[in-house]
Amino acid sequence: DIQMTQSPxxxxxxVGDRVTITCRASQSxxxxxxxxxxxxxxxxxxxxxxxxxxQSGVPSRFSGSGSGTDFTLTISSLQxxxxxxxxxxxxxxxxxxxxxxxxxxxx
Amino acid sequence: QxxxxxxxxxLKKPGASVKVSCKASGYTFTRYGMNWMRQAPxxxxxxxxxxxxxxGNPTYAQGLTGRFVFSLDTSVSxxxxxxxxxxxxxTAVYYCARDGxxxxxxxxxxxxxxxTVTVSS
Numbered sequence: 001d002i003q004m005t006q007s008p009x010x011x012x013x014x015v016g017d018r019v020t021i022t023c024r025a026s027q028s029x030x031x032x033x034x035x036x037x038x039x040x041x042x043x044x045x046x047x048x049x050x051x052x053x054x055q056s057g058v059p060s061r062f063s064g065s066g067s068g069t070d071f072t073l074t075i076s077s078l079q080x081x082x083x084x085x086x087x088x089x090x091x092x093x094x095x096x097x098x099x100x101x102x103x104x105x106x107x
Numbered sequence: 108q109x110x111x112x113x114x115x116x117x118l119k120k121p122g123a124s125v126k127v128s129c130k131a132s133g134y135t136f137t138r139y140g141m142n143w144m145r146q147a148p149x150x151x152x153x154x155x156x157x158x159x160x161x162x163g164n165p166t167y168a169q170g171l172t173g174r175f176v177f178s179l180d181t182s183v184s185x186x187x188x189x190x191x192x193x194x195x196x197x198t199a200v201y202y203c204a205r206d207g208x209x210x211x212x213x214x215x216x217x218x219x220x221x222x223t224v225t226v227s228s
Contacts, residue, residue, distance in 0.1 A: 001169065034214045036152075043202055043221055044152065049214035087152055091213040094156070095168040096142075101151045 002026050004088055006099035012107040017078045021102045023071045023088035032092035035064055035073045038101075039084045047086075048073065078104075109133035111203055111219035118225045124191040127222045129203035136184035137161045140206035142215055143177060143188050145199040157206055158186060193226045200224075 003026040013019050023033065031051035036044035046055045048064035051071055061076040075082055083106050088099040114128040129141065143155040156167040158177040165177040176189045186203055200221040207216035 032212060036215075038152075043204075043218040044215075045218070046207075046214055046216050049207075049216075050209065050212040053209065053212075055214075055216065089152075089154070089215075094166050096154045096157075096213075098152045098154060 001095055002029060002090055002092060002097055004090060004097050004099040006086075006088055006102050008102060009100065010103045010105065012105050013078055014107045015078050015080055019075045019078055019104065021073045021086055021088075021104075023066075023073070023099050025069045025071075025090055025092075028068045029090045029092035031067045032090050033064070033066065033071045034089045034091060035062075036087045036089065037082075037084045038087065044087065080106075109205075109217050111205065111217055113201075113203060113219035113222045116223040116225070118227065119193050120228055121193055121195060121226055123193050123226075124189065125193060125224055127188045127190075127201050127203075127224070129186045129188075129219050131184045131186070131205070134205075137181055139208070141177075141179075141186040142204045142206055143186075144202045144204065146202070146221075147196075147199045152202075155188075160186070190224070193224075195226050197224060198226050 005024045007022045033051045035048040038044040052064045063074045085101045085103045087101050112130045117125050137160045140157045142157040145153050158165045174191045178187045200223050202221045203219045204215035205217040207214050
């Protein structure tokens with residue numbers, strides 16, 4: 001199985017900050033990488049698919065990059081509604097494992 | 108609009124069974140696969156597997172024992188997750204999510220709100 005490792009596990013930041021979350025795959029997954037945002041008590045929402053494609057309706061301050069084994073999710077200017085937990089997930093093969101999550105908190 | 112509506116919360120005793128439903132609307136059910144995930148209290152997301160809604164063929168994550176079964180009723184655009192011989196460690200929120208696709212890239216673009224299954228004596 002492909003293992004997905006996110007860093008950091010938690011992050012404190014302020015409104016307006018630029019934030020980067022990293023996801024590393026245990027083997028090459030090309031660009032088969034998705035990012036999700038989950039707020040407490042809610043289902044996850046898709047942000048980015050195919051490593052860098054922005055899902056319809058997602059603000060342009062979110063962007064994704066990377067290929068192979070190393071990927072990043074960047075939020076260019078944090079807004080109050082962005083404080084949440086973020087998960088990466090690969091879709092290269094089954095099982096489509098998730099990273100352990102990165103909790104983004106207000107500083 | 109495109110949505111997935113899941114069945115309500117369940118409280119079950121150890122050893123019992125539960126069947127969670129996920130009803131799709133707003134799109135052609137058999138054109139997209141259906142994923143199932145679970146999230147134990149305070150934990151991250153776990154992909155459990157998916158079912159091909161066209162053929163009914165399921166794919167289960169390794170380590171998911173035969174206690175978990177995915178099924179369909181395409182006449183009512185509904186996917187099901189059945190869990191038998193429930194254990195305390197099955198306590199979790201269970202999500203269904205549509206298997207969207209763009210070129211060869213798969214992603215979960217529509218999610219149900221989740222069904223809480225609590226196993227307690």
